[in-house]
Every structure is written in structure tokens, then in C-alpha cells.
């Protein structure tokens with residue numbers, strides 16, 4: 001399966017999709033819902049994704065610049081591929097057992113319309129008690145602390161899930177995310193291909 005379809009980082013067992021690891025889904029993990037206010041006052045609810053989020057996810061992907069997409073997926077994944085129903089369906093119906101996707105939702109008080117401003121995911125690896133994490137924030141809402149907060153919440157999830165280690169992979173020239181991971185306590189190491197960097201957090 002091409003790596004981008006499963007949205008993980010390249011080279012990991014997790015790509016084949018969480019359903020292959022454990023077919024038993026668990027109920028909605030409401031304990032991972034939190035409220036947070038962005039730098040300029042925009043309130044968001046950070047919560048595990050739900051099946052009915054698919055249209056919101058389509059709109060979210062429309063807000064991403066080519067650069068943002070490249071930094072996240074290590075390639076220029078087209079909008080049509082990112083928003084393909086099969087792909088978003090799989091993400092929105094994650095089992096909450098081996099995979100937890102958090103979205104940051106803002107509800108416009110005037111129109112009551114919801115918008116997803118950022119997404120972060122945690123995929124447990126098949127072979128050990130570790131997980132891989134990644135984050136993505138809508139261009140218009142970057143630099144307001146949301147990426148950091150989403151990852152902070154994922155660390156809490158990982159602690160609750162009694163994981164022993166979190167990992168993330170990013171391009172070597174993706175300095176913003178390296179700064180964020182360092183601030184959150186991850187250690188960084190250059191990978192063999194020298195094009196990417198791995199962030200590791202022992203829990």
C-alpha cells in the first residue's frame with residue numbers, strides 16, 4: 001500500500017492500517033475531548049474524530065497549501081487523493097484501539113457551522129508498545145499554537161494508553177515541527193537517508 005494512503009510516515013508496520021492489527025473497535029474515547037483557545041482567541045474543541053467528520057475533513061484538506069501537504073506527506077499528494085472517500089472513511093472510522101485521530105473543531109457561533117482547523121494522529125506500531133504521531137494544521141491557522149497543543153494532547157493520550165515511546169518522522173528542512181517536538185521533550189536524530197529526522201519521546 002502506498003505510504004500516503006495510510007497517512008503514516010514511510011517505512012513503518014503501521015501503514016497497513018489499524019484494522020489489520022486488532023479488529024475490535026472500542027467505543028468513542030470521550031476522555032480525550034478537551035477545550036482550548038488559540039493564540040488570537042479562537043476556541044476549539046479537540047476531540048477524537050468521528051465517522052460524520054468526513055465532509056469536514058474534505059473542507060479541511062481544501063485549506064492546505066502545497067507546501068503544507070508536502071511537509072506532511074513527503075510528496076505532493078493531490079487534493080483528490082487526500083479526499084478520496086475510501087481514504088477519509090478509513091481515517092474517520094478509526095478503531096480508537098490501535099489508532100487515535102484528534103481533530104481541532106471550531107464552531108462559528110453566528111452560523112453554527114463547524115470547521116476542522118487541525119488534525120493529529122497516533123498509530124500504535126504492530127511490534128512493540130510504541131506509536132507514531134503526526135500533525136497537520138490548516139495554513140490560515142498555523143502559528144497560533146494549535147500544532148503544539150494537538151501534539152500535547154496526543155502525548156496525554158499515549159500516557160493514558162500506557163505506551164512506552166512515541167516516534168515521529170519529518171523532513172530534515174521542516175524546522176517548525178522540529179522546534180515543536182524539541183519543546184515537547186522529544187529528542188531528535190538524523191535518519192540514515194539524511195533527508196529525514198526522527199523525533200523520539202520516551203514516556
Ligand SMILES: CC(C)(COP(=O)(O)OP(=O)(O)OC[C@H]1O[C@@H](n2cnc3c(N)ncnc32)[C@H](O)[C@@H]1OP(=O)(O)O)[C@@H](O)C(=O)NCCC(=O)NCCS
Nearest residue numbers: 068071072134135136137142143144145146147148176177
Ligand atoms: C508543523 C505544524 C503542525 C505546526 O502547527 P502550528 O499550529 O503552526 O504550530 P504552533 O503554532 O504550535 O508553533 C509552535 C512553534 O513552532 C515554531 N514554528 C511554527 N511554524 C513555524 C514556521 N513556519 N517557521 C518557524 N517556526 C515556526 C515556532 O517556534 C512556534 O512557536 P511560536 O509561534 O510560539 O514562536 C504546521 O506548521 C503544519 O501543519 N505543517 C505542515 C505539516 C507538517 O509539517 N507536519 C509535521 C509532520 S510530523
